[in-house]
Amino acid sequence: MKHIWNDLPIVYKLFLALFGGIAIIIVSLLFYLWGHESDLMLKKEQEILHTQSMTVANDLKLHTDKLQKELLFLSHLEVMDDMVARDMDRRITSILEQKADDLGESIVLFMIAPDNTVPAASQAAHINTTSTVSKALRDALIKGKFYFFLGKNLYLFTPVYGSFYTQEFLGYLVMSYPLKNFTTQMKSDQNLYRWLTPPVSLVSVYKNGNPAFDTKLYLYDSIILSGVLEGWTLRYAMPKNEALALLTHFQTLFLSAFAIGLMVIAFLVWIIVLHIVKPLRELSDTARKIAVTGDYTQTVAETGNDEVGRMAHSFNALMATTQMSMERSELLGKTQAALQAKSSFLSAMSHELRTPLGSILSLTQYLMTQQQTPEPMVETLGKIENSAHHLLGVINNVLDLAKAESGKMEPHLALCNPIDVVIGALDLVSPLAEEKGLNITLSIGVFDAILMSDTRLLGQVVINLLSNAIKFTEHGFIDVQLHYHEDLFVLQVKDSGRGIREEAIVNLFDDFYQVRTKDQNTVEGSGLGLAISKRIALLLHGDLYIRSEGEGKGTTALFHFRSFTN
Amino acid sequence: MKKVLFFWLIWGGLLHLEAKSLVVAAGESFRVNTLEIEDIRALYLAKRFRLGNQKIIPLNLGIDHPLRHTFEQDVLSEDRDTLAYAWLQAHYLGHRAPKVFKSQEAVAEFLSKVDNSLGYVEEDIAQKYHLKILFRAKE
Numbered sequence: 135m136k137h138i139w140n141d142l143p144i145v146y147k148l149f150l151a152l153f154g155g156i157a158i159i160i161v162s163l164l165f166y167l168w169g170h171e172s173d174l175m176l177k178k179e180q181e182i183l184h185t186q187s188m189t190v191a192n193d194l195k196l197h198t199d200k201l202q203k204e205l206l207f208l209s210h211l212e213v214m215d216d217m218v219a220r221d222m223d224r225r226i227t228s229i230l231e232q233k234a235d236d237l238g239e240s241i242v243l244f245m246i247a248p249d250n251t252v253p254a255a256s257q258a259a260h261i262n263t264t265s266t267v268s269k270a271l272r273d274a275l276i277k278g279k280f281y282f283f284l285g286k287n288l289y290l291f292t293p294v295y296g297s298f299y300t301q302e303f304l305g306y307l308v309m310s311y312p313l314k315n316f317t318t319q320m321k322s323d324q325n326l327y328r329w330l331t332p333p334v335s336l337v338s339v340y341k342n343g344n345p346a347f348d349t350k351l352y353l354y355d356s357i358i359l360s361g362v363l364e365g366w367t368l369r370y371a372m373p374k375n376e377a378l379a380l381l382t383h384f385q386t387l388f389l390s391a392f393a394i395g396l397m398v399i400a401f402l403v404w405i406i407v408l409h410i411v412k413p414l415r416e417l418s419d420t421a422r423k424i425a426v427t428g429d430y431t432q433t434v435a436e437t438g439n440d441e442v443g444r445m446a447h448s449f450n451a452l453m454a455t456t457q458m459s460m461e462r463s464e465l466l467g468k469t470q471a472a473l474q475a476k477s478s479f480l481s482a483m484s485h486e487l488r489t490p491l492g493s494i495l496s497l498t499q500y501l502m503t504q505q506q507t508p509e510p511m512v513e514t515l516g517k518i519e520n521s522a523h524h525l526l527g528v529i530n531n532v533l534d535l536a537k538a539e540s541g542k543m544e545p546h547l548a549l550c551n552p553i554d555v556v557i558g559a560l561d562l563v564s565p566l567a568e569e570k571g572l573n574i575t576l577s578i579g580v581f582d583a584i585l586m587s588d589t590r591l592l593g594q595v596v597i598n599l600l601s602n603a604i605k606f607t608e609h610g611f612i613d614v615q616l617h618y619h620e621d622l623f624v625l626q627v628k629d630s631g632r633g634i635r636e637e638a639i640v641n642l643f644d645d646f647y648q649v650r651t652k653d654q655n656t657v658e659g660s661g662l663g664l665a666i667s668k669r670i671a672l673l674l675h676g677d678l679y680i681r682s683e684g685e686g687k688g689t690t691a692l693f694h695f696r697s698f699t700n
Numbered sequence: 701m702k703k704v705l706f707f708w709l710i711w712g713g714l715l716h717l718e719a720k721s722l723v724v725a726a727g728e729s730f731r732v733n734t735l736e737i738e739d740i741r742a743l744y745l746a747k748r749f750r751l752g753n754q755k756i757i758p759l760n761l762g763i764d765h766p767l768r769h770t771f772e773q774d775v776l777s778e779d780r781d782t783l784a785y786a787w788l789q790a791h792y793l794g795h796r797a798p799k800v801f802k803s804q805e806a807v808a809e810f811l812s813k814v815d816n817s818l819g820y821v822e823e824d825i826a827q828k829y830h831l832k833i834l835f836r837a838k839e
Contacts, residue, residue: 215799219809223802298757298799298814 179377217304226254333365538669545588579617607631725831746790758798759819
């Protein structure tokens with residue numbers, strides 16, 4: 135799984151992360167609301183059902199109360215006095231017929247005389263018959279009730295008394311009410327079931343449905359009735375799917391909207407992700423092209439100042455830097471090759487020049503030492519020898535420089551005494567100083583350090599520095615100091631000579647550079663001495679510095695070198 | 701013209717027949733055996749409501765009954781408005797107008813069963829229901 139995820143393009147990862155997050159939140163919310171709203175809706179529907187059923191129960195009570203009141207009203211009519219005359223004028227019968235018609239519901243009204251006969255009734259068949267409900271009526275009276283259930287009917291009754299002064303008991307006015315009428319009062323329909331359950335004693339009387347419902351599938355409850363229907367229970371049930379029909383309808387609508395919304399969100403997320411990833415893709419494509427073609431001049435578009443924009447900017451900067459580094463590296467390679475070629479050339483050329491020069495020197499010196507050589511010719515030969523010596527010195531310097539640049543100059547390490555080196559060099563150059571009348575002073579610090587270095591190279595640098603000091607000092611002094619401090623040997627050669635311009639100091643160590651003064655255009659030497667000395671100083675783990683406060687203010691050379699044992 | 705004449709002859713004949721047989725009667729257990737016309741008028745004109753200590757329940761026939769017409773004319777000697785006014789006044793004093801029955805048989809049945817009741821029927825009906833005749837209208 136992780137492998138698959140890692141291999142997915144970032145556009146899919148971002149899309150899945152964003153869209154997945156949104157979808158999970160919405161789906162969670164939907165599920166929560168679904169369950170919560172269903173419970174709320176069922177509870178609400180249960181309350182509504184209960185309220186409606188309470189209304190039905192109240193209607194039932196009101197209906198039976200109304201029937202009782204009707205009966206009571208009829209019983210108080212003065213015409214009821216006709217019971218004394220057994221309704222011979224049929225005025226009671228007429229009223230009962232009219233009232234039964236008005237009430238409807240197959241209601242039968244009839245009078246029961248004290249002798250249990252029926253003198254008046256809303257149905258002719260009952261008149262002048264013997265009442266069949268007298269016993270049940272009296273049983274109800276014993277219980278203190280003015281109603282009873284018999285057969286499939288509810289009987290309501292009230293005693294009738296004469297309206298004349300004697301208040302004579304004339305009989306009972308009875309209403310027969312078919313129990314099946316209650317079914318219409320239930321207000322049931324195909325989605326809502328209401329039915330009455332009689333008390334146990336009346337199970338045989340009323341069997342108008344007692345369905346069994348699965349309470350998991352139905353909202354189900356009951357209400358205990360009062361009044362005439364005391365002891366009866368009004369039950370009701372409704373399929374839960376019907377109760378939730380409205381919610382289901384809204385949920386369907388919501389789901390449809392949710393699906394469309396998700397698609398829109400997915401589309402928007404996809405657009406956003408593409409917008410985010412597009413520059414990254416361009417960056418990746420450009421990087422791949424650069425890797426394939428090696429063309430570091432390619433750049434990516436820098437869009438905006440966000441993280442991606444800044445990354446594109448950094449990428450372009452990196453490519454520019456890389457391009458410059460590569461150019462520099464290429465240039466360096468070329469330079470090194472050129473230097474190598476130059477060194478090889480100089481080495482070869484110097485070698486080729488020195489061989490015949492040796493012959494010139496030795497032959498010139500030979501001729502000068504011969505007795506037969508005339509005096510003017512000796513002088514000429516002397517000039518040839520001087521020129522050959524100078525040329526040989528130049529060639530030797532060129533060879534040394536070439537050696538140093540090509541890395542072929544290697545120190546031959548051995549224990550050496552720096553003081554001896556300095557003194558030896560002074561001995562060598564002191565005749566020249568004496569010729570110019572220069573005062574050379576030597577100051578050597580106290581130290582007992584051991585120096586492991588190349589005596590010849592050390593001597594070459596010291597001689598070069600002393601020669602330069604003598605060469606560029608016309609009068610005055612040359613002060614030489616040697617001391618040792620913290621593993622560093624320092625040789626200072628200070629003179630009171632011509633000095634050097636500040637701008638010339640930076641070029642002092644360049645090959646073939648020669649300092650020209652304002653009043654002296656002629657130069658001596660090849661201009662390689664300091665360049666070679668600088669390289670030797672570096673080779674000996676040290677360095678060489680030249681300081682001067684300006685022309686005519688003398689020069690100070692500082693030669694640092696270390697022992698190779700450190 | 702012949703029809704009008706025939707109607708009045710028949711009507712007059714009927715009235716004559718009814719008038720002859722009208723009696724004021726009560727149940728056998730009624731405490732008084734005879735009544736004077738003044739007593740009857742007083743009872744039916746809401747001037748008296750008792751005979752002795754006994755509260756009397758006067759009975760009447762329907763408003764269109766010919767015998768009532770005869771009774772009001774021959775016995776009470778008052779027109780319908782006077783009677784109505786008298787019982788209206790009595791009504792506000794807590795008395796009830798005579799109970800009205802549709803038929804003489806019903807009146808007779810009531811009289812035979814309710815002791816204190818008093819009513820007028822034809823004599824042969826009174827005899828049929830074994831009523832006590834308290835007063836006979838003039839023939």
